[in-house]
Amino acid sequence: MKKFLKQEPVSSVGPKGHKHTIIRQFCKGCRICVEFCPTGTLDLDDRFKVKVAHPEKCIACRMCELRCPDMAIFVEKGSRDQGTKGSSGGAEKDKKRS
Numbered sequence: 001m002k003k004f005l006k007q008e009p010v011s012s013v014g015p016k017g018h019k020h021t022i023i024r025q026f027c028k029g030c031r032i033c034v035e036f037c038p039t040g041t042l043d044l045d046d047r048f049k050v051k052v053a054h055p056e057k058c059i060a061c062r063m064c065e066l067r068c069p070d071m072a073i074f075v076e077k078g079s080r081d082q083g084t085k086g087s088s089g090g091a092e093k094d095k096k097r098s
């Protein structure tokens with residue numbers, strides 16, 4: 001695939017270890033990934049190419065990868081993800097005093 005690319009894909013790893021790979025040459029700046037990202041991780045740069053504006057927000061759901069019509073962005077889930085907050089528990093809070 002590399003022989004079709006004029007530019008090397010750009011990869012970056014966020015604080016949770018999730019890796020984004022962007023093929024800028026394929027990105028047409030349609031913003032589909034930006035709009036479908038549930039956490040506001042992505043944005044477009046001044047050349048209307050996707051960028052990982054807030055890597056700390058990424059939850060590696062891969063929605064951007066799945067929605068991109070041009071296969072310009074790929075996500076690999078990292079191993080440093082601590083999981084999501086707000087899981088079950090905290091039953092102690094619900095105890096009522098009478």
Ligand code: SF4
Pocket residue numbers: 026027028029030031032033034049050067068069070071072073
């Ligand atoms: S959906 Fe794909 S082509 Fe559109 S802005 Fe995002 S990465 Fe670029």
Ligand code: SF4
Pocket residue numbers: 036037038039040041042057058059060061062063064065075
């Ligand atoms: S993997 Fe999910 S959270 Fe991360 S940038 Fe893509 S759509 Fe947003």
